[in-house]
Amino acid sequence: MGQLTSVLEANQRFAESFDKGELEIPPARNIAVLTCIDARIDPAKALGLEIGDAHVIRNAGGRATDDAVRSLLISSWLLGTREFLVIHHTDCGMAKFTDEAVAEIIAERCGEDVSELDFLTFRDLDQSVRDDVDRIRSLCQIPADATVSGHVYDVRTGTLQEVVPAE
Numbered sequence: 001m002g003q004l005t006s007v008l009e010a011n012q013r014f015a016e017s018f019d020k021g022e023l024e025i026p027p028a029r030n031i032a033v034l035t036c037i038d039a040r041i042d043p044a045k046a047l048g049l050e051i052g053d054a055h056v057i058r059n060a061g062g063r064a065t066d067d068a069v070r071s072l073l074i075s076s077w078l079l080g081t082r083e084f085l086v087i088h089h090t091d092c093g094m095a096k097f098t099d100e101a102v103a104e105i106i107a108e109r110c111g112e113d114v115s116e117l118d119f120l121t122f123r124d125l126d127q128s129v130r131d132d133v134d135r136i137r138s139l140c141q142i143p144a145d146a147t148v149s150g151h152v153y154d155v156r157t158g159t160l161q162e163v164v165p166a167e
Contacts, residue, residue, distance in 0.1 A: 020051045020052060023051065023052040024052075025079060026079040026080045026081075027052065027053055027054045027055050027075075027079065027080075027081060028052050028053050029049070029053045029054055029083075030080055030081050030082050030083060031049075031053065031054040031055070031081060031083045031084075031085065032054060032055040032056075032057065032071075032072055032075040032076070032081040032083070032084050032085070033047065033049075033054055033055065033056045033057065033084075033085045033087060034057045034058075034059075034062055034063075034068055034072070034084065034085070034086050034087065034132070035056065035057075035058055035062040035085075035086075035087040035088075035089075035153070036058065036059070036060065036061055036062035036087075036088060036089055036092060036094075037058045037059060037060055038089060038092065038093070038155070040089075040155045041087075041089055041153055041155070043056045043058075043087070044056070046153060046158060046160065047085075047160075054081075055071070055075045055079070055081060057072065057075075060093070060094055060119070060120075061092060061094035061120055061121070061122070061128070062086065062087055062088045062089070062132070063094075063120045063128070063132055064086065064131075064132035064133075064135040064136050065120065069135075069136065069139065072084060072136065072142070073139075073141055073142070076142065076143050076146055077141075077143070082143060082145055082146045082147065083146065083147050083149075084136060084146060084147065084148045084149070085149055085150075085151060086129055086132045086133050086136065086148065086149070086150045086151065087150075087151045087152070087153050087160070088125055088128055088129050088132075088150075088151075088152055088153070089152060089153040089154070089155050090125065090152060090153070090154045090155050090156065091155050091156075092125065094119070094120065094121045094122060094128075095121065095122055095123060095125060095128075097119075097121050098121055099117075099118060099119045099120075099121050100115070101121075102119045102121065103115040103117065103119070125152060126152065126163045127166075129150035129151065129152060129163040130150060130163060130165060130166055132150065133148050133149070133150040133163075133165070134165075136148045149162060150162065150163040150165075151163060
């Protein structure tokens with residue numbers, strides 16, 4: 001079963017001392033974080049977050065996809081978040097491939113054509129952050145009092161740098 005047994009055992013140890021069952025649904029710090037699925041990023045540890053502090057939305061590349069936007073809208077309008085952090089990272093796999101290359105690899109391995117999918121690969125890390133921040137900011141459905149900031153997490157040093165908007 002691979003890692004399932006060890007993961008379930010770890011969960012049992014976690015549950016034995018779990019004391020956060022009474023937390024409210026809205027995040028205590030009114031923050032939503034959009035970041036990559038990369039296993040080298042632990043948003044809670046990197047940002048000093050505890051259980052219940054923030055919503056964390058993850059996808060390949062940390063991109064502002066339709067589904068990520070759906071989650072941000074729910075987070076803001078139903079659960080009160082007003083601060084969105086878009087966090088991409090150095091050495092991201094989505095910057096190492098093109099959409100065509102990803103589609104080709106998947107097709108070779110599973111035998112299905114997935115070329116119609118947009119994998120949202122990118123070449124310029126800072127620009128990908130700006131693009132996603134701009135997409136979120138441009139949505140008329142985002143609350144007027146919400147802030148959206150963009151950042152790059154360095155997987156080698158653990159540091160977070162803000163990406164300033166292009167002039």
